[in-house]
Each structure stands twice: as structure tokens, then as C-alpha cells.
Amino acid sequence: xxxxxxxxxxxxxxxxxxxxxxxxxxxxxxxxxxxxxxxxxxxxxxxxxxxxxxxxxxxxxxxxxxxxxxxxxxxxxxxxxxxxxxxxxxxxxxxxxxxxxxxxxxxxxxxxxxxxxxxxxxxxxxxxxxxxxxxxxxxxxxxxxxxxxxxxxxxxxxxxxxxxxxxxxxxxxxxxxxxxxxxxxxxxxxxxxxxxxxxxxxxxxxxxxxxxxxxxxxxxxxxxxxxxxxxxxxxxxxxxxxxxxxxxxxxxxxxxxxxxxxxxxxxxxxxxxxxxxxxxxxxxxxxxxxxxxxxxxxxxxxxxxxxxxxxxxxxxxxxxxxxxxxxxxxxxxxxxxxxxxxxxxxxxxxxxxxxxxxxxxxxxxxxxxxxxxxxxxxxxxxxxxxxxxxxxxx
Numbered sequence: 001x002x003x004x005x006x007x008x009x010x011x012x013x014x015x016x017x018x019x020x021x022x023x024x025x026x027x028x029x030x031x032x033x034x035x036x037x038x039x040x041x042x043x044x045x046x047x048x049x050x051x052x053x054x055x056x057x058x059x060x061x062x063x064x065x066x067x068x069x070x071x072x073x074x075x076x077x078x079x080x081x082x083x084x085x086x087x088x089x090x091x092x093x094x095x096x097x098x099x100x101x102x103x104x105x106x107x108x109x110x111x112x113x114x115x116x117x118x119x120x121x122x123x124x125x126x127x128x129x130x131x132x133x134x135x136x137x138x139x140x141x142x143x144x145x146x147x148x149x150x151x152x153x154x155x156x157x158x159x160x161x162x163x164x165x166x167x168x169x170x171x172x173x174x175x176x177x178x179x180x181x182x183x184x185x186x187x188x189x190x191x192x193x194x195x196x197x198x199x200x201x202x203x204x205x206x207x208x209x210x211x212x213x214x215x216x217x218x219x220x221x222x223x224x225x226x227x228x229x230x231x232x233x234x235x236x237x238x239x240x241x242x243x244x245x246x247x248x249x250x251x252x253x254x255x256x257x258x259x260x261x262x263x264x265x266x267x268x269x270x271x272x273x274x275x276x277x278x279x280x281x282x283x284x285x286x287x288x289x290x291x292x293x294x295x296x297x298x299x300x301x302x303x304x305x306x307x308x309x310x311x312x313x314x315x316x317x318x319x320x321x322x323x324x325x326x327x328x329x330x331x332x333x334x335x336x337x338x339x340x341x342x343x344x345x346x347x348x349x350x351x352x353x354x355x356x357x358x359x360x361x362x363x364x365x366x367x368x369x370x371x372x373x374x375x376x377x378x379x380x381x382x383x384x385x386x387x388x389x390x391x392x393x394x
Contacts, residue, residue: 002232003105004139004147006125007084008099009154012043012081015070017133026051027068031259033058038259040072044156052248054256077101078270080132087127089118096232099267101150106142106232112214118161125159142167145228149178162341167226172199175215179223181216186291198224241275242283243267244333250289251329254322258315263315266336269307272336278303280338282310284317287331296321303338309337 005014011029017246028048035294049064060388061067081100084205088095091114094106107120121138128136139150150201163390164172176198187196189212195201202224210217222228233333243264251257252340261284269281274280280303280378287293297315304310322329 002147003121004151006137006151007101008135009043011041011135026064029070029072030057033061054247094232104232143228144230174198174200240335240337241271241337246331265311272305277339279336282313283335285333291330292386319382
């Protein structure tokens with residue numbers, strides 16, 4: 001069984017924990033309206049007003065005039081995220097982070113010590129609540145897709161287990177857009193053909209599904225039958241590290257795309273440095289409202305995990321596809337592959353002065369120092385010059 005743990009309104013919940021006076025009030029973590037700020041996260045009271053991530057802050061304030069706006073502290077969130085991972089590590093080394101606030105766990109090798117996956121999931125949920133004063137939603141199922149679906153099912157503060165014999169019973173009544181890769185536009189097309197639920201899709205003529213989804217039809221039909229063979233892979237074992245965001249609404253604001261992309265870039269680079277990895281291939285993934293998806297990449301001359309280096313290339317790739325154009329984006333993702341282990345770098349003492357002057361080693365040291373400072377004192381005490389005005393906390 002696979003466990004998926006997803007923190008509830010993570011950034012906003014951390015801020016409420018730090019300042020109990022704002023708890024329960026409509027709150028966003030994001031930039032200010034007058035600075036073309038963007039919502040990074042919204043708590044559940046704010047979501048009742050239709051406020052969601054990647055929404056321009058000025059629009060959020062129009063929907064809720066008494067909305068509280070908190071400037072992001074990504075260093076604090078990373079620190080809390082590490083505390084959460086430390087809790088996971090008590091029960092299994094098989095941890096695959098998806099972002100700061102969610103991860104897949106495979107506890108099959110730990111069940112003799114701690115009990116079955118359901119018991120472990122309950123204990124982790126309890127540890128997070130008791131030690132960190134935060135709530136997590138937990139989903140447990142035979143594979144990643146179902147575990148993710150299960151954690152979403154009971155949010156917030158949910159706990160859902162899908163046993164092998166319950167898979168189709170759970171899946172069949174779900175709306176078709178619960179399948180990864182089908183959103184509002186895709187589900188509208190299916191509805192026009194009388195396909196509204198997962199069961200409808202599962203039993204539909206395969207030719208119809210292929211005409212609608214092309215090469216993706218096999219994957220979608222497998223998901224409709226509860227089939228997902230992907231394993232939980234820790235960061236240290238992966239061939240690429242990536243992070244992506246699916247927006248609650250299609251985005252046509254270029255500043256919002258950039259703000260989201262710089263956040264994703266920082267998160268990916270942070271994970272790279274933590275794993276002691278550097279990559280040569282920088283990738284950007286963009287999915288549009290009609291589900292047309294493109295992937296663009298650049299290959300560096302030298303492997304890197306520097307935030308500035310990666311962001312410069314990510315920004316260029318995004319600009320080439322979107323800047324000055326009309327678009328509606330559903331998903332944006334950033335990834336890095338082509339790893340070289342940082343520990344394998346051998347530098348001659350005779351090359352040291354030359355490297356210090358001409359290479360990116362000083363900037364690497366800055367990244368390491370920046371990580372330490374942010375982890376200890378918070379995101380806002382130090383900021384990269386190139387990202388000023390572009391980050392999600394701008």
C-alpha cells in the first residue's frame with residue numbers, strides 16, 4: 001500500500017499557527033495588490049469566497065474586502081517541511097516528496113515494526129498534529145494515483161483508505177475529471193458524449209477515448225481501472241527532479257506564470273542541493289486550457305543546481321512560448337535531469353584560484369549559505385536580485 005500525505009492549506013496554516021489571532025479569518029499568503037501580487041496560498045475561509053492560488057491579489061481583495069494578506073516566508077515553510085519529512089523518516093526511508101507540503105511514502109518494509117499502512121498513516125497524522133500543530137490529509141491505497149485521490153477525498157483533516165477490493169467501487173462514481181490529465185475542458189467534451197463518470201469512461205468504446213485523448217488514452221483508461229504501476233522513488237534515486245502546479249483556474253496573466261515558475265524553480269533547486277545533485281538539462285512543461293501540452297528544454301555546458309542559473313533558463317523558455325502572446329495555461333512545471341553528483345567533482349589545488357575567479361563556485365556557496373539563512377531566519381531576510389519582483393512573495 002502507498003501512503004500520500006498532503007498538508008492542509010500548508011502556507012496559510014503555518015502562518016495561522018505562528019499568529020493565532022488570525023486563525024479562522026479569510027487569509028492569503030501572497031504579494032500585495034499594488035505590486036501586482038499573486039496568491040500563493042489561501043486558507044479554507046478565503047476559499048469560500050472563490051479565492052485560489054495564482055489569482056491576482058487585487059482580484060482576491062475584490063472578492064473579500066476584509067481579506068488578510070500575509071507576505072510569504074518560504075524559509076519558515078521549508079523548515080516546517082523538513083520537520084514533517086523527519087516525522088516520515090521515523091517510519092520509512094522510502095519518501096518521495098512532490099513539494100514542500102506533500103509526499104508519497106512506501107511503508108511496506110516497515111509494517112512488521114509499526115503495523116500496517118493504515119496504522120502508520122494514523123500515527124504520522126497524529127505526530128504532525130501533536131508536534132507541529134498542523135493538520136494533514138492522508139490517503140492510503142494500492143498505488144500512487146489512488147492514494148493521491150484518497151487524500152483529496154476527505155480534505156481538510158481527512159483520512160481515507162482504499163483497499164484492493166474497493167478500488168472500482170470507489171472509482172466508478174467519481175466525476176471523469178478526477179482522472180489525472182482530464183480537467184474542465186476535457187470533462188466538458190466527455191459530457192457532450194454522455195461520459196460523466198469514471199465508470200462511463202471505463203466502459204466506453206476505446207476508439208472514442210483515443211479520438212479524444214490520442215496517445216494518452218491508454219494511460220487514462222488504465223487509471224479508470226485503478227491501474228498505476230509507478231513506484232515510490234526517493235529523491236536520491238531519481239533520474240530527474242521536477243515540480244509542477246495545476247492552477248484552479250486557467251491563467252492568462254504572464255506575471256502570474258512567472259511568479260509561479262520562480263517558486264517552482266527555487267523548490268527544485270533546493271531539493272537538488274539537499275540531495276547533493278547537479279543537472280545539465282533544464283525542462284519547462286506547459287499545459288494549455290485545451291490540454292495541449294508542450295515540453296521545452298535547454299542543456300547547460302556544465303551541470304548546476306544554482307537557482308539563478310536555472311531560473312535564467314526557465315524564464316527564457318517560458319518567454320519564448322508565452323510572452324506577448326494570448327494564452328490560457330492550466331499547468332506549469334519545472335524540472336532538471338542529467339545529474340552529476342556534487343561529491344564526484346574533483347578540483348586540483350592548482351586550479352583553485354582560477355576556479356574562484358572564473359567559475360560559478362562562489363555562487364554555489366551563496367546558494368548554500370542562502371539555504372541555511374532562510375531555513376533558520378525565514379525567507380524574507382535574503383533575496384536573489386534577479387528574482388526581485390518575480391517571486392510568489394513579491
